[in-house]
Amino acid sequence: MEGTERVFERLVHEHQHRVYALSLALTGNRHDAEDVAQDTFLRAYRALATYPPDRIRELKQKAWLHRIAVNVVRNRVRGVRPSLVELNGNEPSLSSGPEDDVMRKAEIDELAARVACLPARYREAVVLRHVQDLSYAEVAEALGQPVGTVKANVHRGLKILRGENHGDGDD
Amino acid sequence: MATVMIDLKRLGDVKAPAGFAERVLAQAGMADSYAVFDTVLGPVYVAWNRLGVSAAMRSKSSAEFESWFRKDVGRQLVRVDPPADLAAKIEDQLEGRRRLRFDLRGLTSFSQAVLSKTLEIPRGQVRPYGWIAREIGHPAAVRAVGTALANNPIPYFIPCHRVIRSDGVIGNYGGGGPEAKKNILTLEGVQLKRLQQLARAGFRYEGVRSTKVFCFPTCYHGRAAKEQNIVQFHSEQEAYSAGYRPCKHCRPAVVA
Numbered sequence: 001m002e003g004t005e006r007v008f009e010r011l012v013h014e015h016q017h018r019v020y021a022l023s024l025a026l027t028g029n030r031h032d033a034e035d036v037a038q039d040t041f042l043r044a045y046r047a048l049a050t051y052p053p054d055r056i057r058e059l060k061q062k063a064w065l066h067r068i069a070v071n072v073v074r075n076r077v078r079g080v081r082p083s084l085v086e087l088n089g090n091e092p093s094l095s096s097g098p099e100d101d102v103m104r105k106a107e108i109d110e111l112a113a114r115v116a117c118l119p120a121r122y123r124e125a126v127v128l129r130h131v132q133d134l135s136y137a138e139v140a141e142a143l144g145q146p147v148g149t150v151k152a153n154v155h156r157g158l159k160i161l162r163g164e165n166h167g168d169g170d171d
Numbered sequence: 172m173a174t175v176m177i178d179l180k181r182l183g184d185v186k187a188p189a190g191f192a193e194r195v196l197a198q199a200g201m202a203d204s205y206a207v208f209d210t211v212l213g214p215v216y217v218a219w220n221r222l223g224v225s226a227a228m229r230s231k232s233s234a235e236f237e238s239w240f241r242k243d244v245g246r247q248l249v250r251v252d253p254p255a256d257l258a259a260k261i262e263d264q265l266e267g268r269r270r271l272r273f274d275l276r277g278l279t280s281f282s283q284a285v286l287s288k289t290l291e292i293p294r295g296q297v298r299p300y301g302w303i304a305r306e307i308g309h310p311a312a313v314r315a316v317g318t319a320l321a322n323n324p325i326p327y328f329i330p331c332h333r334v335i336r337s338d339g340v341i342g343n344y345g346g347g348g349p350e351a352k353k354n355i356l357t358l359e360g361v362q363l364k365r366l367q368q369l370a371r372a373g374f375r376y377e378g379v380r381s382t383k384v385f386c387f388p389t390c391y392h393g394r395a396a397k398e399q400n401i402v403q404f405h406s407e408q409e410a411y412s413a414g415y416r417p418c419k420h421c422r423p424a425v426v427a
Contacts, residue, residue, distance in 0.1 A: 005201055012192045020187035025179075030188075037187065041195045108185060111178055130179040161175050 004048050007056055011048075012041055015065055018132065022066060025127040026073045028116020030109070036076065040069040066132065066142040070124055114161065122157030129154045193249035202247035205236065208261050211358065212327060217261060218248060223272030226324045229347055244277060244324060264328055267294035267359075273325060281309070285319040292333040295360040296389040296421070299337035299375075306422070317342075332356060339370020361389060374403035376423050378415045385410040390421035 019040055024033035044065060048056060115123060115131075128139040129150070140147045196202040203225050205218035216236040218226040226244055230236035233250060240248050263269035270290070275283045284307040292298050304313045320331040321343065332352045336342050344352035356363060369388055378385035379396040385404060386392055404410040407417070407424040417424040
């Protein structure tokens, strides 16, 4: 349907960076991130094709895409563990620009890899809340969990990232 | 606490790599991918999508190919790194070892019929325009066949160069003019000189005395015969009245 294609094209252009950043934070490397982000949009495309027009109009695109991406990652992880370090680095280095660009990219990659090491339930909560800047309510909706659970998982995840992984229970 | 959260925010500012949106649209079938391939014919720009190869052109530059494609085919186009096996597949297709799938959406059903029929002409052989017209059930539409072939969006792959005029004139060629057409046919093993000598003498068919079958001169099924056993005909009627029947492979006339 012509309408669906137009909606999808806008969806991709509007949300591509957000979905890619999410995928990078969830998978920890740029190669898997591109796969997950592409998969997310393709699933969205297939779903859109089956939705009636008023459902498409009322769609909360941002929350919807986040939910799809989280599911894509969950399903992948069931099959293969994400590779945490990309040793051969065979993805095209698109910004072969000045040195500090490369430095910043390396820092980001290292951070993404660290986040990807978190246990899945902490990682999803931390990434949606602090990388993607969703509210607790939005995170809870995207993950299908109670707000309290999300808050606790974010808290524990941050603790691990800060390197305070000693006691796990105090709140 | 604060630094971790600031770092995480930076992670959220990461941008998708260049061309990401286009790759997504290509995967959803809303844009075609293309790359340039080194082939026996030199560099050829080839576009494809889920349904198959959608265009091919010996353009001078990416920009020229892209603007031609957008105008002629009317879809978005994304330059990509080709899948690892595609170069080999293209080589096989051009050498006649394989048949790729093609996306001919957007063409009229008449053009699609013409191009599908053209795909049946074996490598090393040629057919007249009128043959295509008759085979697709529009025997009078010879000129329309010429137009459809001239606008073939996938030359080389869909071998419109194997269709020539019945008087032996090679005719024009969208894929690079008559010279290019001659070169490709020679590359494919057509003996153009002999073919044009026959055409100039007015001979359109060749028959074999022992089998009493007549063919187009390039048909594979006459080639094993000795030179002295081959006869030439100006027309189907002449062949029929000499007691010959048309070949069932190249079908120079409707097989009764």
